[in-house]
Structures are given as structure tokens and as C-alpha cells.
Amino acid sequence: MKLPIASNGEKVFDPHHEQDLWVSLNKQYQFLSSIIDEVVDPIIVIGTDFRVKFANRAACNFARDNACVHATEPFCYKLIFDSDQPCAKAGRTCPLIMVLESDTTATIEIEYTLANGATRFFEVQASPLNSRDGEFLGIVESFRDVTDRNKYADILEKGHYELEQRVYDRTEELLKSNNILAEQITRRQEIEKILRAERDKLHSMLMAMKQGMHILNTDFTIEFQNDVLLELLGDTIGRRCYEVYKHRNRPCEHCLMEEAVKTGQVQRAEELMSNNRYFSQSYAPFQDIDGKTKCLILFNDITEEKAYQAKKIRTSQLASIGELAAGVAHEINNPINGIINYAQILLDDIGQRESIRPILNRVISEGERIADIVSKLLSFARQGDEDSQPFTESFVPEVIENSLSLVRHQLIKDGITIAKDIPTDVPTVWVHPQQLEQVFINLLSNARYALNEKYRGKHKNKVLTISVSTQDIAGKTYVRISIKDNGPGIPAEIIEFVCNPFFSTKKSGEGTGLGLSISQGLIKNFNGYLHIKSEPGQFTNILVDLPAYTGA
Structure with missing residues (x-):
């Protein structure tokens, strides 16, 4: 709002302008006061004249002299202790004097008798309050109950x-x-x-309000944000919450803000935000000074907790696979070895019955193939502690073939055609082979799921393509593995989230949301890269780039 300008260029005093300005400033003051009143700890502002310039609701309830609460700028020692003498003269420590002498925050502990006669102990923290010009105006005191x-x-x-x-x-x-x-x-x-x-x-x-904080109105518009969220999300004031949090163009189906306003109860959730980090959120409804209902939202970053939970689940899964594999090896290897040995005995004693030689050779061959599959399953499950499983020079086509041997039967059973373009002259890589197998099995399983979603039965386009090539990235040689399916693809609005822990596009109960997250973590551990290219309705192509082993 600007003052009117006279013809000679001078500003003209306008009483209406001053009144409007006063109303605007008063509204802002009342708005900030209503927020501070929500703080459960007593907070007061004391001037250099020992008079209380401001007290929140908790401080007014805390005061021993109720009459003093309604007085204009009462003395601090009168408001708190109902005393006619300053604390220094009454033998008490004065936080204001401490701050004046040290020019820094001061903390003391006081014994205080409440109005009901109960004695409690409070930790009083006094911080200096300075003007923009550096002039000392007084202190801000907060009281925290430390009796327990x-x-x-x-x-x-x-x-x-x-x-x-x-x-x-x-x-x-x-x-x-x-x-x-x-x-x-x-x-x-x-x-x-x-x-x-x-x-x-x-x-x-x-x-110090280090939590992220937003204030929303019932139209989903962000009216206030603190510096924490300003740094994380940029300036979001005036934007809709669902645009900022979820990149949506309409409100969420189960809106916690609406639920908090409807029930009058605090609502809590843990959600993935648009900046790819997880936050625990608390939605608390309150009444603004104009009587309108608003919602205060507090955010805590829990991304690291989610990552730890994902790692813990992965460890549990590997332990279960190891127990299963050990049981399979015990229950299958012994009879398979018996079948192979008996077939070999019959083959050695075949005599003139040459007609059954091909059958016995087939029995031995199939028995050895079963034993090889069991051995690979057991090897895959024995990942355990990364420190006890050192990296080795590995040949990518061999690791791919080991992975396929564990899932090939499922792919063939689902009518999926496997197309391979895997040259034998690619460089070796320095990896943990069983962990790389896990990555390939995760990617092959995702491709199988996508193809079965698009094609319920057999189809000529139900194809899974695996190719290996070499790439030059930043002057270094990498081995690139491509696993491509002709499935439904990934929508553009969620493709950046698919590698986040617990994010899944599968139906409830069909996935943990950890496969791609774990795979990306393992590839990073190999100093490699995992990329996703997808065209909705056409295909999804997962590219894994691993640095070629140089022997250094």
C-alpha cells in the first residue's frame, strides 16, 4: 500500500492509509501470536526495564498472580513469583542480568510452587533479543518442566x-x-x-523449529512455510499441497488434512515426497484468528530409517533363501547322486543291450543338470556378510547364464520367448558374482511380471531380450547389460520413484517394493550404474553398466 503523491511530488498523509496499515499489522501480529500460543511451554518476552512485553497462553496459565496476567506490562518477578522485589534483591538468580553480563544465552533451574500447591522444577532458558540495528531490547524466556x-x-x-x-x-x-x-x-x-x-x-x-512446517487452508493452499521446507522444496507459498508433495493435479484420495479437519484429531503418516525423500508427517487442525480452520503440518525426514529397514528385510530374505537352499541341497543332492551312480553302473554293465545306452546317458545328463541347478541355487543363497564374500573377476555372460538357469523354467512355462545377444569376447568385471546374480534375477522377475500383465497367455510379442555390449563412458570401458521386455511400460510420472525403497507398481501382496532399490544399491557398490528407459504401452529396458576389470 502506497501513500498518495501530491502534485509537487511530496507524499500526502492519509489517515485511512494509516488505519489500514495498522489493521494489517495487527492481523499479522495476532496470527503469529496464535501460533506461539500453541506451544506448550511458557514463553515470555522481558524488556530491559524488567517488564513483560509478551506472554503466550501457557505463560499466562503458569503465572502465580492471575490479576497480574491482565495488567499492562507487569514486572517479570511479579508475574512469575508474585514478588514485589526483583529476583537479584530477593536472592534469586536473574536471567536478564545474566544475559546482560554475558551477551549470550543463559540457562538456570528454578523451584516453583504452582497454584495448586505442587512444587515443580523448571529449566529457564533466556536468549538475548536484539533489534535489527543490534540494539539490546531484552530477553526471550522459555520454561521447561524438568521435575521428573x-x-x-x-x-x-x-x-x-x-x-x-x-x-x-x-x-x-x-x-x-x-x-x-x-x-x-x-x-x-x-x-x-x-x-x-x-x-x-x-x-x-x-x-528452534528445525522441523519442516507448512500451514494449509481448507482449499489445500500452502499459506506459510518455514526455512527448513524453503531449503528442501523451494518457495511453495500459494501452491496446492498435492502439487508440491505428490506432483498431482487433484487432491489425494485419502487426504490426511481433510481427515484432521473433519475429526479435529491429529493425523499421522509416512509418505514419499516429490523430492524423493521419506517424511513422517503430523497434521494438526487449529482455528486461525479469523475463525477459519487451518492445518499445521510438521515434517521429519526418515529416509535413512527406511533405508535401514530395507536392508534389514533384505538380510532376512537372504537368510530364508539360505535355509531353503540348504534343505533343497540335502533332500535332492543325495538321491540325485544315487540316480546318477546307479545309471553309470548300468551303463558300465550294459553288455549287448546297446539300445538302452542313449536312455542311460540321458538319465545321467538330466541328473547332472538337476545337481547343477541345486548347486547354483545354494551358491546364490550363500551371500551372507559382504565382508566374508570377497569380490572376484567375473565373466558377465556366465553370471547371466547362472541367473537364467534359476528362472528359465518359469519363463518358458509362462510362454515367454528369451532372445539373447551375448558375445563371448566382452571384458570381465570386478564384482561379487552371487550379488550380481541377485540383480539379474530381480530384473528378470520384474520383466516376467510385466509381460504376464500385458499378455495373459502365449503371444508372439511376449519376448524378453537380453543383450551385452561394451560402452565408453567418460573415457572408461564399461560392460552394458540390457534386459528389455515388451510389457506395459512405466508411466512417466512415476519412473523416477521406482528405485525408491518400498515403492512398487505391483498389486498388493505381490511385491515388497525392494527389488529395484536393492539392485541399484548393489550396482552402485560395484561402481556401476543402473538406468531405466521405458515407453508406456511399449517396453521397459533396464540398463546396467559395470566398469571393465583392468587388473589394477
Whole structure:
């Protein structure tokens, strides 16, 4: 809003303009005050004259003198302690004086009697409040109830002392055991110290609003964001939440914001955002100063937790496969070896019955093929700890063939044609062969699923193509493996998410959403790359580039 300009170029005082400006500023003040009132800890602003310039709702409820709450700029010691003397004169520590002397944040602990007569302990944190010009205006005080923490600390200290007394009263033999116990106690104290430091760190982060925060109206429009989300998502004020979070052009089917507003209850979720990171979200409805319902959303980044969960699931899956493979090897290898040996005995003693020689040779050949499949399955399952399974120089066509031997029967049973273009003169690569087999089996299984989704029965276009070639990338030689299917393809709007943990396009119960995520992680561990090219309705082509082994 601009002031009117006179003909001589000077600004003309307009009382209506001043009134509108005052109304606008007051609305902004009321809006910010309503947010601060939602903070559960008491917060007050104290000027250099020891008068309270601002107090949130929690501070007003906290005050001992109710009459003082309604006074204009009451003295801080009157508001909090119902005292007519400043804290310094009454023998109490004054946070304002501490900040003035140190020019930094000061923290003290006070004992306080509530209106109901209960005695509680509070940690008071006072931070300097300066103007834009650096002028010291006063302090901002926050009160945190630490009664339970102190009580538990006293109990722990008392228990520790009593424990030591009992140990010292024991015999010499028990004193030896005490050394072990003392080490355990020391370790427990170290853990408690670490946990306490992490708790205090988390509390400080929350107090400093390090969580991402959005405020939405019921039209799904973002009205406010803090610096955390500004850095993560850019300027999103004025945009729709579903556009920012999900790249959608309409509201989500199960909107948590609508549910929070409808029920008046906080709603929580864990979702993948458009920046490819997972966030836990809390949706809390509240009334704005104009009476309109809004929604406060808090975001916590949990991407690393999701990655750990994915790794844990993968380890569990491999353990299950290992148990299955061990059982298969035990139950099948022995009778297969018996069949092969008996067939060999009959072949050695065939005499004049040459007509059955081809049959016996076929029995031996098929028995050896079954034993080879069991051996490869067992080898694939024995991945275990990466440190105990060193990398080796590996020949990609051989790894592909080992992978196909485990899934070829399923592909043929589903009527899928396997087309291969695999030269024998490609360079070797430096990888963990069983882990590379796992990648190929994941990719082949995904291709099989896609082809079965598009073609329910046999079809001439139901083809899975595997090709191997060499590529020059940034001046280095790479072996490229292409696994292409003529399935339904991947929609363009989700192709960037398909390698994220737990993201799956399969029907519920048919996939974990971990296959591509695990595969991409393994390929990265080989210093390689995994790319996805897809045309919806036409094909999906997974490209794996592995650096050629140079022997260095």
C-alpha cells in the first residue's frame, strides 16, 4: 500500500492509509501470536526495564498472580513469583542480568510452587533479543518442566550409591565380580549420557523449529512455510499441497488434512515426497484468528530409517533363501547322486543291450543338470556378510547364464520367448558374482511380471531380450547389460520413484517394493550404474553398466 503523491511530488498523509496499515499489522501480529500460543511451554518476552512485553497462553496459565496476567506490562518477578522485589534483591538468580553480563544465552533451574500447591522444577532458558540495528531490547524466556528428569536422576544416583555400598560389604571373591559390575554401570552411564545428549539435541531442534512446517487452508493452499521446507522444496507459498508433495493435479484420495479437519484429531503418516525423500508427517487442525480452520503440518525426514529397514528385510530374505537352499541341497543332492551312480553302473554293465545306452546317458545328463541347478541355487543363497564374500573377476555372460538357469523354467512355462545377444569376447568385471546374480534375477522377475500383465497367455510379442555390449563412458570401458521386455511400460510420472525403497507398481501382496532399490544399491557398490528407459504401452529396458576389470 502506497501513500498518495501530491502534485509537487511530496507524499500526502492519509489517515485511512494509516488505519489500514495498522489493521494489517495487527492481523499479522495476532496470527503469529496464535501460533506461539500453541506451544506448550511458557514463553515470555522481558524488556530491559524488567517488564513483560509478551506472554503466550501457557505463560499466562503458569503465572502465580492471575490479576497480574491482565495488567499492562507487569514486572517479570511479579508475574512469575508474585514478588514485589526483583529476583537479584530477593536472592534469586536473574536471567536478564545474566544475559546482560554475558551477551549470550543463559540457562538456570528454578523451584516453583504452582497454584495448586505442587512444587515443580523448571529449566529457564533466556536468549538475548536484539533489534535489527543490534540494539539490546531484552530477553526471550522459555520454561521447561524438568521435575521428573531430576527425580529420576536422584533415584539413579541413590541406587548407584546403595549398590556400591552392598558391593563393598561383600567378600574378596565378590569384589572381583564387582569389577565387572562396575564396568557395566560405567557403560550404562555412558549410554545414558549419550541418550540424554541426543534427547537435549532433539529438544533444542524442536524449540528452534528445525522441523519442516507448512500451514494449509481448507482449499489445500500452502499459506506459510518455514526455512527448513524453503531449503528442501523451494518457495511453495500459494501452491496446492498435492502439487508440491505428490506432483498431482487433484487432491489425494485419502487426504490426511481433510481427515484432521473433519475429526479435529491429529493425523499421522509416512509418505514419499516429490523430492524423493521419506517424511513422517503430523497434521494438526487449529482455528486461525479469523475463525477459519487451518492445518499445521510438521515434517521429519526418515529416509535413512527406511533405508535401514530395507536392508534389514533384505538380510532376512537372504537368510530364508539360505535355509531353503540348504534343505533343497540335502533332500535332492543325495538321491540325485544315487540316480546318477546307479545309471553309470548300468551303463558300465550294459553288455549287448546297446539300445538302452542313449536312455542311460540321458538319465545321467538330466541328473547332472538337476545337481547343477541345486548347486547354483545354494551358491546364490550363500551371500551372507559382504565382508566374508570377497569380490572376484567375473565373466558377465556366465553370471547371466547362472541367473537364467534359476528362472528359465518359469519363463518358458509362462510362454515367454528369451532372445539373447551375448558375445563371448566382452571384458570381465570386478564384482561379487552371487550379488550380481541377485540383480539379474530381480530384473528378470520384474520383466516376467510385466509381460504376464500385458499378455495373459502365449503371444508372439511376449519376448524378453537380453543383450551385452561394451560402452565408453567418460573415457572408461564399461560392460552394458540390457534386459528389455515388451510389457506395459512405466508411466512417466512415476519412473523416477521406482528405485525408491518400498515403492512398487505391483498389486498388493505381490511385491515388497525392494527389488529395484536393492539392485541399484548393489550396482552402485560395484561402481556401476543402473538406468531405466521405458515407453508406456511399449517396453521397459533396464540398463546396467559395470566398469571393465583392468587388473589394477
